[in-house]
Amino acid sequence: xxxxxxxxxxxxxxxALLITAVAACGNxxxxxxxxxxxxxxxxxxxxxxxxxxxxxxxxxxxxxEKYNAxxxxxxxxxAYPNEExxxxxxxxxxxxxxxxxxxxxxxxxxxxxxxxxxxDVTDRFGALDVKDKVAPAHVKAGTWExxxxxxxxxxxxxVMLYNKDxxxxxxxxxxxxxxxxxxxxxxxxxxxxxxxxxxxxxxGGNCGGCVEFTFWPSVWAAGGGVLDAEGNNAxxxxxxxxxxxxxxxxxxxxxxxxxxxxxxxxxxxxGALQNGKVGIAPGPSVWLGLIEExxxxxxxxxxxxxxxxESTFVGGDAIGIGAxxxxxxxxxxxxxxxxxxxxQIEVVAKNKGVPTRTDLASNKYSSTDPRVVLINSxxxxxxxxxxxxxxxxxxxxxxxxxxxVRGALFGDAASALSGGNTAITKxxxxx
Amino acid sequence: MTTVISPRxxxxxxxxxxxxxxxxxxxxxxxxxxxxAYASPTAVMxxxxxxxxxxxxxxxxLHKWPLLAPPTFNAPDNFADIGDNELVRSATWFxxxxxxxxxxxxxxxxxxxxxxxxxxxPGVGFFRTAFFLPMAVGFASASLLFLGLLSDEIGPISDLLxxxxxxxxxxxxxxGSANSALGSAVVLVLWRFAGFNMLIxxxxxxxxxxxxxxxxxxxxxxRWQTFRRITLPLLRPTIAxxxxxxxxxxxxxxxxxxxxxxxxxxxxxxSLVMVIYREAFIRLDLGSAAGISVVLLGVLIVFNVIQLxxxxxxxx
Numbered sequence: 001x002x003x004x005x006x007x008x009x010x011x012x013x014x015x016a017l018l019i020t021a022v023a024a025c026g027n028x029x030x031x032x033x034x035x036x037x038x039x040x041x042x043x044x045x046x047x048x049x050x051x052x053x054x055x056x057x058x059x060x061x062x063x064x065e066k067y068n069a070x071x072x073x074x075x076x077x078x079a080y081p082n083e084e085x086x087x088x089x090x091x092x093x094x095x096x097x098x099x100x101x102x103x104x105x106x107x108x109x110x111x112x113x114x115x116x117x118x119x120d121v122t123d124r125f126g127a128l129d130v131k132d133k134v135a136p137a138h139v140k141a142g143t144w145e146x147x148x149x150x151x152x153x154x155x156x157x158x159v160m161l162y163n164k165d166x167x168x169x170x171x172x173x174x175x176x177x178x179x180x181x182x183x184x185x186x187x188x189x190x191x192x193x194x195x196x197x198x199x200x201x202x203x204g205g206n207c208g209g210c211v212e213f214t215f216w217p218s219v220w221a222a223g224g225g226v227l228d229a230e231g232n233n234a235x236x237x238x239x240x241x242x243x244x245x246x247x248x249x250x251x252x253x254x255x256x257x258x259x260x261x262x263x264x265x266x267x268x269x270x271g272a273l274q275n276g277k278v279g280i281a282p283g284p285s286v287w288l289g290l291i292e293e294x295x296x297x298x299x300x301x302x303x304x305x306x307x308x309x310e311s312t313f314v315g316g317d318a319i320g321i322g323a324x325x326x327x328x329x330x331x332x333x334x335x336x337x338x339x340x341x342x343x344q345i346e347v348v349a350k351n352k353g354v355p356t357r358t359d360l361a362s363n364k365y366s367s368t369d370p371r372v373v374l375i376n377s378x379x380x381x382x383x384x385x386x387x388x389x390x391x392x393x394x395x396x397x398x399x400x401x402x403x404x405v406r407g408a409l410f411g412d413a414a415s416a417l418s419g420g421n422t423a424i425t426k427x428x429x430x431x
Numbered sequence: 432m433t434t435v436i437s438p439r440x441x442x443x444x445x446x447x448x449x450x451x452x453x454x455x456x457x458x459x460x461x462x463x464x465x466x467x468a469y470a471s472p473t474a475v476m477x478x479x480x481x482x483x484x485x486x487x488x489x490x491x492x493l494h495k496w497p498l499l500a501p502p503t504f505n506a507p508d509n510f511a512d513i514g515d516n517e518l519v520r521s522a523t524w525f526x527x528x529x530x531x532x533x534x535x536x537x538x539x540x541x542x543x544x545x546x547x548x549x550x551x552x553p554g555v556g557f558f559r560t561a562f563f564l565p566m567a568v569g570f571a572s573a574s575l576l577f578l579g580l581l582s583d584e585i586g587p588i589s590d591l592l593x594x595x596x597x598x599x600x601x602x603x604x605x606x607g608s609a610n611s612a613l614g615s616a617v618v619l620v621l622w623r624f625a626g627f628n629m630l631i632x633x634x635x636x637x638x639x640x641x642x643x644x645x646x647x648x649x650x651x652x653x654r655w656q657t658f659r660r661i662t663l664p665l666l667r668p669t670i671a672x673x674x675x676x677x678x679x680x681x682x683x684x685x686x687x688x689x690x691x692x693x694x695x696x697x698x699x700x701x702s703l704v705m706v707i708y709r710e711a712f713i714r715l716d717l718g719s720a721a722g723i724s725v726v727l728l729g730v731l732i733v734f735n736v737i738q739l740x741x742x743x744x745x746x747x
Contacts, residue, residue, distance in 0.1 A: 087712040093498040094717065115715055116499050206606055206695060259601040260583065265693055268584055323499055392714045397693040398518060398701055406697050423517075430714070 041124075041333035045072035048331055049099035051092075052077060052153075053085040056103055056317045059154045062347050063338050071337070073330050075101070082266075086391060093117050098322030100331045103153045106141045107390045109318040110231065113144035114388050118320030119328050122148045124336070133359040134339055135314070137384035142318045144388075150320035151335055152356035154348075157312040157378055158213045160184065160301040161273065161287065162280035166191050166198065167299070170279070177280075177301030180308045181218050184280060185247050185256075191279030192256040200256035202278045203248060205409050207266040208402035209395040212385075213313045214282035214303070218244045220383055221305030227428075231387025234424035236404065237417040243306045245408040245417070252409060262410060265397070284315070285375045289352055300371040302378055312382035316354075354379065393427040400424045488728075491721035498715055509722030518698065518706050519723065526703045529613065530681035533620055537677055538670075540621055541628035548629070549636050559633075563626035570623060574690035577619045581605055581691075605692050609699035612692040616700065619687055624680075628673050635669025636662070675738040679731060703727055 052060040057079035064075040078099070080088050086108065092098050093115070104112055112118060125131055125139075125148045135152045142150025164174040170191045178184040188200030204210025216226055224240025227233065251257040258272065270287055272278060276296040282303050291298050302310035319338075321331040337343055344355040349365040354376055361376040387393065394401040404420025407413065493506040513519050548559045565573065580586045581604040592598045604615045639662065647657050663670075685704040688694055694701035703723070711720035 087708070090498060090712045090715055096499070111715065115497055260603070263603040263606040263696070265606065265695070268582075271584065389714070392709070396709060396713045397695060398698055398705070398709050398713075402695075403697060411697075 040329065041336050042329035043072050043333050044330065045074075046327045046330040048073055048075045048101060048327060048334060050075050050077045050101040050103070050319075050334075051085075051089070051099045052079050052103040052317065052319075053082045053105065054079050055082050055156075056154050059348070059351070059353060060103065062351060063153075063334075063343060066343065066347050067334055067337055071333070073333060075334055089117070093323075096324050098324045100322055100325040100327050101319060101334065102322055103317040103319040104150075105395075106138055106152070106314075106316050106318045106384055107387075107395070109138075109141040109150050109320075110144060110386055110388045111391060112320075113142055113147075113149035117323050118142075118149035119323055119325065119331075120147050120149060121151070121321065121332065121335070122146075124332050125151060128336060128339065130339055130357060130359075133357045135356045135358065135379065137314045137382070138316070138318055138356065141384055141386055142320065150318035151339060153317040153319035153338065155314065155316040155354040155356055155379070157285045157314055157316075157354060157375060157382055158217055158282055158303055159285045159288075159312065159375060159378070160280060160303055161283045161291065162187075162299045162301065163191075163276060163278065164297040164299050165276070166194065166279045170194055174299060177299055178304060179301075180304050181244065181247050181306045184304065185251055188251055188256050188279055189254070192254075198277050198279070199258040200279045201251055201261075202258045202264070202269075202272050202281045203261050204264040204266055204269050205252070205262045205405070206264055206402070207269070208397070208399050208405060210264070210266055210269060211405045212394055212401065213284070213315060215244050215248065216385070217282075217303040217311040217313055217382070218305050220311035221303065221309035222307065223305075223309070227385050227387055229386070231385070231390070232425075232428055234393075234421045234428060236401075236424065237421040240305075242408075242413075242417055245413065247306060249409050249413060285354065288371065288375075300374055302374070302381075310378070310381060312378040314379060314382040314384045316356075387428055389428050389430060392430070393424050400427050488721045488724055491718055492725045494718050496717040496721070498717070502718070505718065509718045510726070512719060513723055513726060516706070518701065518709070519703070521698055522701045522703045522706045525699065525701060526682060526684065529616075529684060529700075529702065530678055532613070533617060533681045534674065534677045536617060537621060537624060537628060538674065540625045541673065542632055544625060544629040545632035545636055549633065559630075562629055565623045565625075566627045568623070570686045571690060573623045574619060574687050577615065577622075578605065578691055581615055606696045609696060612696060612700045616687045616691055619691065624677075628677070631673050631676075632666070632669055635666045638669075639665045671738055671741050675735060678734055678738070682727070682731060682734070 050060060050064065057077070060077045060079070064077045068074050085104075089098070089102060089104065089112070098117065102118075128134075135155060138150075138152035138155070139148065142148060160177060162174075162177055167174040167187075170193070172187055172190060178187050184201075190200075191198065192200030203214060212226075219226060219238070219240045222240040222243065224238045225235045226241075227235060248257070252261060258278065260268070260272065264272070269283070270290060273281060273283060273287065274291050274294045274296065276294065285300070288298055288300060303312060304310050319335065321328050321335070325331055339356065341357075341360065344357050344360050345363050345365065347353075348355050349360065349363045352365070352369065352372055355361065355363065358379065361379065362373060366372045366376055391399075393399055396402075400420060400423035404416050404424065407416025407420065491502070492509050493504060494502040495505045495508070496502040544562050548555050548562065568576070580588050583589045583601055583603060588604070589598065589602050592602075604611050606612055643661055643665070644657060647661055652660070683704055684702045685708070688700045688702050688705060689708070692700040694705050704727075707720045707723050707727070710716050710723060
């Protein structure tokens with residue numbers, strides 16, 4: 001008898017659990033559905049949660065501060081360490097508890113869009129007056145199967161950063177940065193001859209993301225490609241790619257690149273440039289201010305191809321409305337505002353950032369620093385690669401791209417690119 | 432220990448059941464409810480945090496399971512794909528290699544420490560505490576600590592070795608070469624876990640009756656003979672337990688490589704659990720991650736069954 005009762009209790013509890021679980025799922029579906037109705041922007045005093053990665057934190061917080069001061073809605077920004085951020089997002093999505101808004105590295109946007117982690121904002125975006133002036137490469141990255149899921153949040157481009165004091169010390173003209181990658185190598189060699197703990201150059205040789213951000217512009221500048229338009233096939237076994245790798249490889253072999261370049265996985269990259277002992281290195285444009293903070297006088301130049309030309313990797317973050325948010329209309333109010341003249345000039349441009357609007361490239365703040373004008377002007381010449389499986393294929397430490405990079409720079413260069421091309425294509429096509 | 436407990440454990444249960452037959456039904460029901468009440472907190476915890484996730488992982492491994500969209504049945508694709516995954520192959524090989532290396536070294540160090548601090552002597556308490564203390568540091572924190580200590584930029588180890596003249600120029604312990612990366616993780620695990628395993632082995636050592644050692648001494652046994660013929664055989668159940676913990680822990684290695692080496696250089700220290708992590712959180716393919724987890728679980732069960740079999744045989 002007791003056993004039967006116990007069984008009934010257990011069965012009852014299981015049923016209750018199931019009902020709760022089903023009800024919970026139902027609620028989430030409603031929430032996601034609520035986001036899909038594409039209601040206009042609403043400013044009714046809602047509290048909105050916004051997640052971002054540490055690299056973008058300062059910009060997100062500046063946006064939120066300005067928005068909160070002039071709106072009833074209040075945006076609360078939470079930042080997570082860069083490397084852990086994708087995992088944090090994935091677990092939040094799996095638990096159906098995404099924040100109201102979340103930003104992501106722009107190259108990961110196609111993956112999140114394809115997984116439906118953001119609310120479809122096609123109609124809302126289409127209704128904006130400025131829609132044609134919003135960084136097209138970023139909008140494309142946030143588009144999946146013709147629908148827009150994310151808009152640009154911050155823009156970060158790769159440029160050559162060079163130490164003007166070391167240039168002068170080595171007898172080079174600090175106002176004449178290199179115009180070809182070969183000239184860059186020569187400048188690095190000249191500076192390296194200063195000796196001591198001075199190094200000609202530095203790069204992230206154990207970091208897939210760092211290498212694609214800084215090496216690919218040289219490939220693009222030389223007319224080469226990296227991926228096909230759909231992001232299904234790699235095109236890295238090209239002569240252009242081989243030439244670029246060969247230049248950096250020789251710099252490492254000759255000891256011109258700091259020995260730590262081989263092991264640089266990203267975290268100490270900025271620190272290496274901040275200590276003022278590196279002559280010239282490609283890096284993120286947003287580091288200009290961070291390096292100068294340490295008292296290092298820096299010059300900026302476009303990243304050239306081996307024999308000339310110039311290009312840049314238009315990186316940064318895209319942002320969308322979390323698919324499980326119940327405050328999509330309020331969240332859109334914030335997103336639409338971030339693309340306004342006010343936000344782009346008074347928040348982004350004022351802090352020496354690159355506006356996400358092409359028509360605001362030259363503005364009242366940019367004209368005070370010719371380097372900022374140069375950076376802003378590069379956007380039109382740059383590219384943002386598009387692939388659904390970008391993270392797994394290129395940025396992850398276990399990605400086939402990082403293996404390719406290691407081979408091309410420190411191992412068997414001849415076979416690395418062709419073998420890597422096959423492995424990356426396989427990874428890109430994995431469903 | 433188990434030799435004493437296991438045969439006796441059934442007796443009270445038998446007696447209890449005999450007694451309950453004679454008892455009136457109401458009391459019997461009350462007793463049953465009481466039993467359920469006592470067991471239910473643990474049962475709920477086990478069900479909620481072990482059985483439900485276990486069943487869910489099994490169920491997920493049969494599906495293509497996106498983060499938000501509804502799952503679709505695709506068995507046995509998730510299992511078939513494991514064979515094609517080059518990274519799984521290299522990670523399996525590395526995980527097995529790491530398990531062998533760490534089990535041998537960790538066991539040797541732990542047993543060595545346990546033998547050193549086995550007897551009560553002045554100051555022995557200090558050494559026992561010192562050996563056990565690293566266990567008080569969280570494993571992730573310990574990994575970060577080592578990452579800092581071994582770093583050429585901010586850590587003192589490289590500077591120290593350079594000052595003594597053992598190394599020259601720039602060294603990268605955690606990502607310079609496959610061997611140094613594995614070596615740094617091994618040193619970390621030894622530092623962190625040797626004390627804990629020493630403690631388990633110490634309890635085993637102290638459970639050996641001193642009379643046996645005395646008898647051996649009277650018989651004129653040498654130290655080595657005493658160790659081989661008395662200590663080792665009587666320590667076997669404890670050794671089996673320690674080895675099971677070490678093997679299981681090593682096959683599930685994640686933190687040390689995730690934090691210290693990020694699986695590098697060139698995927699040389701990528702463990703199986705890191706591949707599961709990559710499938711779930713980078714590729715966002717929860718079904719595939721569940722598939723690999725289920726296979727790994729199967730392997731662990733086989734290991735544990737063998738291990739427990741040995742343990743039981745020695746006990747009986």
